[in-house]
Amino acid sequence: MAEDRKFVKEVTDMEEDFPKWYTDVVVKTELVDYGPVKGTMVIRPYGYAIWENIRAELDRRFRQCGVKNAYFPMLIPESYLKREAEHVEGFAPEVAMVTHAGGEKLQENLVIRPTSETIICEMFSKWMQSYRDLPMRVNQWCNVVRWEKTTRPFLRTSEFLWQEGHTVYPDEEGALGDAMRMLGVYKSFAEEVLAIPVFTGRKSEKEKFAGAEATFGMEAMMLDGKSLQAGTSHYLGTNFARAFDMKFLDKDGTLKYGYSSSWGVSTRLIGALIMAHGDNSGLVLPPLVAPVQAIIIPIAAHKGGVTEKAEELRASLEAAGVRAETDNRDASAGWKFNEWEMKGVPLRIEVGPRDIENGKMTVVRRDTREKLTVDFGNVSAVSDLLSAIQKDMLEKSRKLRDSKVRWAETLGEIVAAVDGGFALAPWCGCRECEDKVKEAAAATSRVMTEDPVEGKKCAICEKPAKTAVYFAKAY
Amino acid sequence: MAEDRKFVKEVTDMEEDFPKWYTDVVVKTELVDYGPVKGTMVIRPYGYAIWENIRAELDRRFRQCGVKNAYFPMLIPESYLKREAEHVEGFAPEVAMVTHAGGEKLQENLVIRPTSETIICEMFSKWMQSYRDLPMRVNQWCNVVRWEKTTRPFLRTSEFLWQEGHTVYPDEEGALGDAMRMLGVYKSFAEEVLAIPVFTGRKSEKEKFAGAEATFGMEAMMLDGKSLQAGTSHYLGTNFARAFDMKFLDKDGTLKYGYSSSWGVSTRLIGALIMAHGDNSGLVLPPLVAPVQAIIIPIAAHKGGVTEKAEELRASLEAAGVRAETDNRDASAGWKFNEWEMKGVPLRIEVGPRDIENGKMTVVRRDTREKLTVDFGNVSAVSDLLSAIQKDMLEKSRKLRDSKVRWAETLGEIVAAVDGGFALAPWCGCRECEDKVKEAAAATSRVMTEDPVEGKKCAICEKPAKTAVYFAKAY
Numbered sequence: 001m002a003e004d005r006k007f008v009k010e011v012t013d014m015e016e017d018f019p020k021w022y023t024d025v026v027v028k029t030e031l032v033d034y035g036p037v038k039g040t041m042v043i044r045p046y047g048y049a050i051w052e053n054i055r056a057e058l059d060r061r062f063r064q065c066g067v068k069n070a071y072f073p074m075l076i077p078e079s080y081l082k083r084e085a086e087h088v089e090g091f092a093p094e095v096a097m098v099t100h101a102g103g104e105k106l107q108e109n110l111v112i113r114p115t116s117e118t119i120i121c122e123m124f125s126k127w128m129q130s131y132r133d134l135p136m137r138v139n140q141w142c143n144v145v146r147w148e149k150t151t152r153p154f155l156r157t158s159e160f161l162w163q164e165g166h167t168v169y170p171d172e173e174g175a176l177g178d179a180m181r182m183l184g185v186y187k188s189f190a191e192e193v194l195a196i197p198v199f200t201g202r203k204s205e206k207e208k209f210a211g212a213e214a215t216f217g218m219e220a221m222m223l224d225g226k227s228l229q230a231g232t233s234h235y236l237g238t239n240f241a242r243a244f245d246m247k248f249l250d251k252d253g254t255l256k257y258g259y260s261s262s263w264g265v266s267t268r269l270i271g272a273l274i275m276a277h278g279d280n281s282g283l284v285l286p287p288l289v290a291p292v293q294a295i296i297i298p299i300a301a302h303k304g305g306v307t308e309k310a311e312e313l314r315a316s317l318e319a320a321g322v323r324a325e326t327d328n329r330d331a332s333a334g335w336k337f338n339e340w341e342m343k344g345v346p347l348r349i350e351v352g353p354r355d356i357e358n359g360k361m362t363v364v365r366r367d368t369r370e371k372l373t374v375d376f377g378n379v380s381a382v383s384d385l386l387s388a389i390q391k392d393m394l395e396k397s398r399k400l401r402d403s404k405v406r407w408a409e410t411l412g413e414i415v416a417a418v419d420g421g422f423a424l425a426p427w428c429g430c431r432e433c434e435d436k437v438k439e440a441a442a443a444t445s446r447v448m449t450e451d452p453v454e455g456k457k458c459a460i461c462e463k464p465a466k467t468a469v470y471f472a473k474a475y
Numbered sequence: 476m477a478e479d480r481k482f483v484k485e486v487t488d489m490e491e492d493f494p495k496w497y498t499d500v501v502v503k504t505e506l507v508d509y510g511p512v513k514g515t516m517v518i519r520p521y522g523y524a525i526w527e528n529i530r531a532e533l534d535r536r537f538r539q540c541g542v543k544n545a546y547f548p549m550l551i552p553e554s555y556l557k558r559e560a561e562h563v564e565g566f567a568p569e570v571a572m573v574t575h576a577g578g579e580k581l582q583e584n585l586v587i588r589p590t591s592e593t594i595i596c597e598m599f600s601k602w603m604q605s606y607r608d609l610p611m612r613v614n615q616w617c618n619v620v621r622w623e624k625t626t627r628p629f630l631r632t633s634e635f636l637w638q639e640g641h642t643v644y645p646d647e648e649g650a651l652g653d654a655m656r657m658l659g660v661y662k663s664f665a666e667e668v669l670a671i672p673v674f675t676g677r678k679s680e681k682e683k684f685a686g687a688e689a690t691f692g693m694e695a696m697m698l699d700g701k702s703l704q705a706g707t708s709h710y711l712g713t714n715f716a717r718a719f720d721m722k723f724l725d726k727d728g729t730l731k732y733g734y735s736s737s738w739g740v741s742t743r744l745i746g747a748l749i750m751a752h753g754d755n756s757g758l759v760l761p762p763l764v765a766p767v768q769a770i771i772i773p774i775a776a777h778k779g780g781v782t783e784k785a786e787e788l789r790a791s792l793e794a795a796g797v798r799a800e801t802d803n804r805d806a807s808a809g810w811k812f813n814e815w816e817m818k819g820v821p822l823r824i825e826v827g828p829r830d831i832e833n834g835k836m837t838v839v840r841r842d843t844r845e846k847l848t849v850d851f852g853n854v855s856a857v858s859d860l861l862s863a864i865q866k867d868m869l870e871k872s873r874k875l876r877d878s879k880v881r882w883a884e885t886l887g888e889i890v891a892a893v894d895g896g897f898a899l900a901p902w903c904g905c906r907e908c909e910d911k912v913k914e915a916a917a918a919t920s921r922v923m924t925e926d927p928v929e930g931k932k933c934a935i936c937e938k939p940a941k942t943a944v945y946f947a948k949a950y
Contacts, residue, residue: 033598035548036555037585042598045543045613052544068520069527073510073634074618075571080511096550096576098587101633102622103568110512112573112587123508123517138520143549143618147577158576159548 002371004364007338008281015280018224022152025274025282029343032153039151039158043267046343049291050270051161055141057193057288058163058265061185062139067165070138072119075110080118083243087117090210094146096158112145117211117240117262120166125246128258131170134248137178139165154271155228155475162266168258170250172237175259176214179235182263183216186231194269195286195393196220196276197401198230199422199470201447206431209262213237219446219470221401222275225420227446227472230272233263271475276397277367283344284367286393287386294382295345296326297336299352310351313361313377320379322386341366346389347382367393405470409459411440414471418443422472424451426465428458436460437471446470477846479839482813483756490755493699497627500749500757504818507628514626514633518742521818524766525745526636530616532668532763533638533740536660537614542640545613547594550585555593558718562592565685569621571633587620592686592715592737595641600721603733606645609723612653614640629746630703630950637741643733645723647712650734651689654710657738658691661706669744670761670868671695671751672876673705674897674945676922681906684737688712694921694945696876697750700895702921702947705747708738746950751872752842758819759842761868762861769857770815771801774808774827785826788836788852795854797861816841821864822857842868880945884934886915889946893918897947899926901940903933911935912946921945 010028014021026032031047034040043051059069075098082088091114098110113119124136141163148156165182169175183200190198198218208215212234219227240246241257250256277284287293294317298310310326317324327336333350340348350362355376363372363382367389374381404421408414417423418441427433427445434445437460451468458465485503489496501507506522509515518526534544550573557563566589573585588594599611616638623631640657644650658675665673673693683690687709695705715721716732725731752759762768769792773785785801792799802811808825815823825837830851838847838857842864849856879896883889892898893916902908902920909920912935926943933940 033601036552036594036597037548037550040548040550042548043546045545048545049543051546068524070520070523071518071526071636073512073515073517075512075515075620075634077511093578096573096585098571099574101571101620102624110571119511122511126508145550145576149577159550161546 004369004371006281006341006369007334008342011280011282011342013280014223014278021278021280022275025278026153029283031270034153037158039148041153041157043161046291047270050273050285050289051267053289053291054193054269055163058185058189059141061189062165065181065185067137067139067167069140071140071142072116072123074113074142076113076116076119078109078111080122081111083118084211084240086239087211091115091146094148096145096147113142114144114146115262115264116140116164117166117236118244121168121240121244121246121260124166124168124258124260125244128168128246128248130249131251134258135167135169135174137165137167139163154267154274160267162264164262164264166260166262168241168246168260170248170256170258172259175237175261176235179214179216179233179261179263182261183218183231183233186218186233186263186265190218190220190230191394193286193288194273194276195390195397196230196272197394197398199447199449201449203232203447204429204431204434204445204469206434207445209234211236211239213239217447219472220272220276221404221422221472222272222475223278224275225404225422225472227422227470227474228268228272228275229446229474230269231263231265234261236260236262277393278344282342284393285344285346287346287390290344290346291323292325292343292345293322293386294324294347294349295340296324296349296351297333297340298326298328299333299350299355301328303353305356306351306353309356309376313349313351316377316379317382320383322379322382347385349382351376365389367396408471409456411436411460414443414459415441418472422446422470424449424468424470425459426453426456427467427469428461428463429466430461433458433460441471441473443471443473446472446474479844479846481756481816481844482809483817486755486757486817488755489698489753496753496755497750500753501628504758506745509628512633514623516628516632518636521766522745525748525760525764526742528764528766529668529744530638533660533664534616536664537640540656540660542612542614542642544615546615546617547591547598549588549617551588551591551594553584553586555597556586558593559686559715561714562686566590569623571620571622588617589619589621590737590739591615591639592641592711593719596643596715596719596721596735599641599643599733599735600719603643603721603723605724606726609733610642610644610649612640612642614638629742629749635742637739639737639739641735641737643716643721643735645725645731645733647734650712650736651710654689654691654708654736654738657736658693658706658708661693661708661738661740665693665695665705666869668761668763669748669751670865670872671705671747672869672873674922674924676924678707678922679904679906679909679920679944681909682920684709686711686714688714692922694947695747695751696879696897696947697747697950698753699750700879700897700948702897702945702949703743703747703750704921704949705744706738706740709736711735711737752868753819757817759868760819760821762821762865765819765821766798767800767818767820768797768861769799769822769824770820771799771824771826772808772811772815773801773803774825774830776803778828780831781826781828784831784851788824788826791852791854792857795858797854797857821861824857826851840864842871883946884931886911886935889918889934890916893947897921897945899924899943899945900934901928901931902942902944903936903938904941905936908933908935916946916948918946918948921947921949
């Protein structure tokens with residue numbers, strides 16, 4: 001099997017400057033552009049198409065769990081935010097505030113939602129009268145605003161797109177069950193669709209969501225060994241129920257508080273895709289989220305029959321459910337190879353006069369650069385290749401990640417492990433030890449694991465360990 | 476063929492109080508609830524599912540036209556709004572303004588988009604260098620905020636959901652072509668999917684969009700004879716290009732301004748659906764947008780086999796692409812009939828022990844209340860009925876509307892015609908005459924038609940008519 005050469009030259013090497021590589025990739029592949037207001041991004045059609053694929057597939061999974069979509073107002077009275085003490089402490093510093101509307105100063109300032117627990121719990125409290133009304137389970141796809149000092153496209157932006165699911169149950173079991181169930185949905189989605197292996201588990205008290213009883217997170221390792229929090233799920237207990245008087249009449253005739261959960265993933269997932277799979281030529285997209293799965297490039301298109309054959313192939317691929325496009329632009333084949341390589345299209349298919357004569361087509365895999373000769377129009381070979389790419393990308397990522405996770409039993413070992421990877425360390429569970437790791441290595445606790453730690457000592461303070469936890473530098 | 480009786484009693488009669496009828500319907504069917512901030516609405520799952528069906532079908536049509544989705548930031552520098560003189564005059568009075576973010580006063584106030592011409596043209600101007608980059612055609616599905624004094628769910632709310640398409644071409648022909656093409660998309664969508672007949676045409680100078688050269692609208696008659704502007708499409712000429720320095724290098728080597736268009740429809744379409752098709756029992760939904768197309772109600776569900784047969788039917792309907800649900804709740808059949816009648820589900824299917832014994836099922840049409848007996852499990856009969864309902868609803872609406880449109884050659888005739896209907900009148904085209912109609916009948920010009928008016932005099936001032944125009948009271 002031949003190997004294709006590298007075409008792209010305009011992207012900085014990631015070994016040289018990883019942040020610069022990232023910026024080159026997101027801008028040059030036209031995923032995003034910078035908006036006029038600091039920290040905002042324009043999601044261009046190529047980037048938005050990835051988001052649409054993510055959304056469609058996640059939405060299908062939420063529906064299978066019985067969750068329905070709805071839409072709640074974006075503007076929230078400032079007083080709502082203040083009702084839950086931890087919540088306001090966490091979010092007040094980063095909200096954008098509407099003080100004037102319709103030419104007048106408002107009587108009460110409105111915050112643009114940084115998240116919607118407050119307004120949704122207010123509505124839940126209105127809708128739930130009796131235990132018969134429970135559970136309530138809704139999700140919304142929307143924009144949120146969080147004013148951040150340091151921003152980067154997809155990873156941290158003043159405005160971003162996300163989904164936020166919110167559920168309320170008559171008991172802890174139900175709400176905690178949803179928080180765990182949705183963490184599972186996120187994990188299987190990340191692995192099956194984004195081809196990104198993730199660690200999931202409970203977050204430390206320090207890292208949990210403002211207002212939650214418990215936060216569960218999913219962490220993905222990027223190619224530079226840093227961690228990206230790719231999704232979170234919260235068990236909120238009765239914290240918001242108490243703040244919003246969210247009560248119901250139970251079977252026994254008494255009024256009780258509801259137990260709630262919330263869970264979300266955002267356009268950050270696109271950042272994860274880029275930094276988990278990219279290379280020095282640009283993007284490498286898993287087929288299931290790639291806007292274009294197979295790009296057909298006519299070679300010597302001026303020669304008789306080439307354009308027609310390319311179009312015939314595109315139509316038959318499309319009929320088989322493959323997102324295929326033909327690049328008929330007036331440019332050289334080399335220029336097109338460069339462009340689509342950078343854009344990370346899983347398969348490039350070349351159709352030239354000689355191929356047509358021989359009844360063949362040349363197919364090049366973006367992930368491995370393998371060059372194959374396939375019978376012309378063999379659609380199932382193309383579908384099989386796409387499936388293989390999807391599977392191989394996950395395996396490749398998993399191997400790479402696992403090679404960069406090290407068991408660490410001392411602070412020194414943690415410091416060494418988080419230089420380009422994750423440390424998995426026994427931990428006593430206290431905040432002081434987290435702070436020491438932060439100070440020594442600029443790393444934070446990511447998620448706790450179920451790994452047994454009997455007889456182990458905390459890697460930092462040497463007191464008995466209560467859990468094993470991943471430490472990593474994080475985005 | 477038998478006729479079903481009416482079950483719903485809790486909805487005000489529309490003949491008695493149309494606005495109250497509307498409010499009863501939107502709230503009691505759980506389409507929406509009122510948000511905590513004045514003028515905002517919560518779109519509940521049943522209402523949001525209608526919006527998702529509208530969005531999916533329109534999105535498909537936009538894609539067929541070659542338009543791609545993208546996402547632009549919601550927060551726009553206040554100065555942008557001021558660059559186009561008419562635009563700022565039109566929108567400044569109703570914007571919501573962010574003055575503080577991240578705990579600090581902003582250097583420049585930000586407006587929440589009331590519409591996105593300004594920010595999108597700013598980005599277009601950055602992206603378009605040469606004629607080769609044109610046309611650019613994008614659409615976004617998003618929320619917008621317009622601070623209105625008088626609000627009603629779906630019809631006029633401080634925040635609403637919509638799509639806004641924006642295109643830029645090297646010439647008038649291209650941009651005007653898109654404005655007209657999209658008006659056509661809206662019209663065919665309204666008629667084929669919403670089953671609402673519409674009048675389309677150019678708007679008067681008085682009624683056009685702030686900043687447009689020409690606005691085209693689509694107007695639907697509601698059951699009370701008033702008009703609802705259900706969608707608009709704008710030819711913007713070079714107005715925004717001049718304001719945002721949106722230039723390209725043409726083939727002849729000179730820098731030229733681009734010509735742009737924009738077009739949008741919103742959650743207002745749900746208001747149109749309600750007021751075009753509803754009745755005194757509540758909603759009547761066209762099958763193509765109904766969240767549930769067929770509701771299966773088990774009769775005497777405790778008897779052996781009924782629940783199983785109902786589920787079997789639901790599964791076979793779903794497999795055939797029918798959105799079917801079974802109502803297995805612990806409530807009487809009468810209560811369920813009431814509920815689903817009010818919710819406007821196109822078909823109710825009753826499955827009871829006697830039906831099962833006879834190999835039959837009872838099917839009731841919501842639009843005509845016809846009661847039919849069909850062979851049990853005859854899926855194609857159900858599909859055929861849904862198609863018939865879709866077609867019949869459009870025809871019924873068209874007949875009713877046409878019976879309420881009157882040709883008017885004097886101001887007196889206009890005044891009479893707009894009392895419960897539309898006037899179609901020859902018009903000189905001047906604003907003074909529009910103002911007179913407004914004063915005399917609280918009606919406004921809706922859209923101009925292509926009907927010939929040679930030799931006709933303006934119904935208001937008696938000068939020679941230039942066009943025929945619809946006048947109506949409007950939402």
